[in-house]
Amino acid sequence: MDLLLDIIASVCLIAGAFLVFVGGFGVMRMPDFYTRMHAASLTDTGGAALILIGLMLQGGLTLAPVKLIAIFLFLFLTSPTASYALANAALLSGLKPVCRNETGSALPTGQVVATGSPDAAKPAGKPAAKKTAPKKTARKKTDAKKAVKKKAAKKPAGKSARKSS
Amino acid sequence: MEILGLYNYVVFAVLLMVGLYCILARTNIVKSIIGLSIFQSAVFLLYISMDKVDGGTAPIIQPGAPADTIYANPLPQVLILTAIVVGISTTALALAVAVRIKEAYGTIEEDKIQEMDREL
């Protein structure tokens, strides 16, 4: 029985670790913000849940699994909210998802705008537009900043819940 | 293995360097304050690294714990609890001054402020 538990726990932990790794890899490799968030959500949901379940199985019938369940519930509530807030903030600040043009190659939004603008014909037009686009988003971000701020405020609580266990 | 045991202190030195460099090299006031808080955090690491004992646990003596339990040193922890609070107090005050500077001068770049003061 113990062996079985150990095996299940290890499988959960390894799968969870794998998901976290894939998530991290995705954040590095994905082309734009929204797809990256999609990758990161793997870590938040699948990865965290599997690892917590693995730990609970290892913990046995003590107080530890109860605390882990509390952490699980907490993550279950906060991480989707944080993802929502992030995505919403990005959308509000004018960051458009990547779209494909006719040739099928992905282009960041900034460049799509640049080709559409009248300056595009000039050779200097492209870098100039490239430069302005992120600036614009940066300015607009101030409105959305609160959303991210909230996440920061929540972080300590989450961390401290874990610390007490 | 010897060097691994001192890794904490080396990291402490590096963080101190990064913090001081940030304070000295940047003219932006808020950036300098961030540097200042890194500089202070580095010292926390120095003290807390001292408290660790091999095979030890946090210094909370649970009733019924075996008599030979090894506990970490509580004193540096107490000192750093104090120092963390001192750190946030300094940071808060410095940020308040930065906000007032922005309102009074319209910028938080020290070099620009210096120019403005020289014109007077």
Add this chain to the structure above:
Amino acid sequence: MTIVFSLFLLSMLVLVAVAVLRTDNLFTAVMLSGVFSLIMAANFFVLDAADVALTEAVIGAGISTVLFLGALALTSEQDRSPPVGSWVPLLTSSALGGVIIYAVMQAPRLGDPNAIVHMHVAPWYLEKTPELIDVPNVVTAVLASFRGYDTLGEVFVVFIACIGVMSLLGRVRPRRETISEETFSKQSRNLRHHLIPRVVGKMLIPFIVLFGLYVQFHGDFGPGGGFQAGALVAAGIILYALLEGDTRARQLVPEWFSSVLVALGAFTYASVGVACMVMGGRFLDYSVLDPHDAIHGQHLGILLVEAGVGMTVAGVMITIFHAFARRGIR
């Protein structure tokens, strides 16, 4: 295994610190410094300092990040420092690092049980605390009783920070008084139009505050105490303020209340000390508080003192946050 974890965390610390240094965007720098504090907290936990880890997580990663963001909203988001022209900063900081590395090569290695640090005063605390004070958490015992005078000083450091921020940012500029309530609530940036964060956030606030109270009163037995508790409760209120806007938060916790809390907490601590003197002991000697049972006196003293600390820290953090937030409403 722990050592691998510890090495990883320490290397991450250095990387994050360098990233903070390199970025020109202050918003990024602030978020990274929050990450820095979180890694630092995890590191403290690995090093068996649970109380400090809790404090660093709440104060370093939480409240200080919020304060930085509040200050950024009022100043600017871009670091426009000119490129560094001279070698002086680099030389100074390398010299500093060199001297320290030169010195620490003689330091006892991490976790050495025979280090002098663990030989002199520390064992006495571990040995005598159960006998003299009888609380399981030795850190609390040292903090509140053996070195209670330090902690008194620390409470006044927080107090003075509050006074300072209030005297710098407290004066409300007059033109703001004239705008109508409607524009006021429109202008005060909040998340009221975001339903999901609002609902989830409101679900969490009671638990955060409850956890704060738990940390306050469980500080004798587990990690925690006045500082952590005060900061946690303040974090709960700050979260409310972020969700509902500063105006509503100030209706929930009026300004006079938080400033009374600040003064009352500091006053409680100082007056416990004076009460000990009046009852014939030395300053902050809690054992005289109960003439029949010295240990009970210590318990009573620690309870009161921690309550004072908690009140002051919570009050100060809320007041400072309000001072920044109110300044932001233009």
Add this chain to the structure above:
Amino acid sequence: MTLYDQLPALVIAVLLFTAPITYMMRLHGFPWAVATLSVVTAFIISCSLAATVFNGETIIYEMGGWSAPYGIALHIDALSALMAMLITGASSAALIFGARSLADEVGEETAPAFFSAWQLCTAGLVGMVITGDAFNIFVFMEISSLSTYVLVSAGPDRRALIATYRYIVMGTIGATFYLIGVGFLYMVTGTLNTADLAARVGATENIRLVLVAAGFISVGLAVKAAVFPMHQWMPRAYTYAPNAVTVFIAAASTKVALYVLIRVDYAIFQNSIANHDIQLTLFLVPLGVLALFAGSLLAIYEKNLKTLLAYSSVSQIGYIALGIAMTSVAGLTGAIVHMFNHGLIKGGMFMAVACLAIRYRSVNIANLAGAGRAMPWTMAAFVIGGLGLIGVPLTPGFISKWYLVLAALEKGGAGAFLIAIILVSSLLAVIYVWKVIEVAYFKAPRANAVPVTQEAPLSMLIPTWIVVLLGIWFSIDTRMPVGMASRAAEILLGVK
């Protein structure tokens, strides 16, 4: 325990206990009254402590009843009592003096916060000098620094903010250096109590750590004390702070950092590090000599009177550093007496400047033409203070320089060089003091300036003159400062 036994704790308790009360006072004038009352009480208590330890006794007061290396002990000897007296005295004099000028400079709304900060600043400085615990010094150092930032930032000019910011950065770096040094010391000894540290540092094998700790502590405190190349924060802070605040911090705050420097270097390191006196000399003598010249020269070319006095403080701190570096009873006596006397002189002079500032809108020296005739009493006080800076006999500055010269004579050849430097820098002081006197007495007021005909209000003039006369009194009857200082020097150097 009688009240008398409780005095060491009471001097701190009375200030800390009332600070929150001051903060909650919203009535007009009350914050000032409460602050003054508590600071004056603290002054009386420190006087009675000084009377107790005058003969070389040491009071040990164990906080919380926990004995020394485990708990925190207060440690009061002749030196700390003298410093406590200087701090609380300067604080109460500046508060009483500043009743009028602070009402002008500090708004009604910020008054409770301001006076509460003032009290805590006093408490922090007193706490630093009477404690016997290395970490406790850090805590009280932070109380005093944070409250000084608050006091300086209350200045009316917007440049006060920049001055405060610089002060925060430098002050925090200094305090953090001190904390690193204490950490290293703790690493090699396992204790924080200064007496215990002194006993255990010598036994350690890790001499590198001790050396680097000594370096960090000395540099950190030198930053706090504005010893020459680390002085940049000071002139601005002194110039843009409210006038009464300048009186207080110029008289007391840098001296306390020097006090801690003396304490740590002499009580802990002197007996345990081989050749520590030579290292101390190599560290402080060049800085002291540079400070004497650089401070005086900068003062000579300065246009603002407050900044001029601040630079003069830089050079006067150079004298104290020289005295500390001599590691002899005479040198240390000179340094300690000069800490006390310079507090009196600079306090008096900044008071005179504050009197001028209340009538003349700007204290640019060019603006003060004719002040000698318009405000004869104020300018007379200023001139007496200036003579003290130069070191003319019958002024307090003479006594301390006399001891420094005596100490230098003991050193032989190098001493002659030092004496020459002291004389030259006194001559430089003549130049910058004369610069002010010339404008104030011998220049006609500018045609377009608003003529000033009124002397400063009596509420300011009387405290100014009390301080000036006290200075003269202590230069004639030198039993108190010199007696206490030489006793302190003997204790520190272990000769008895």
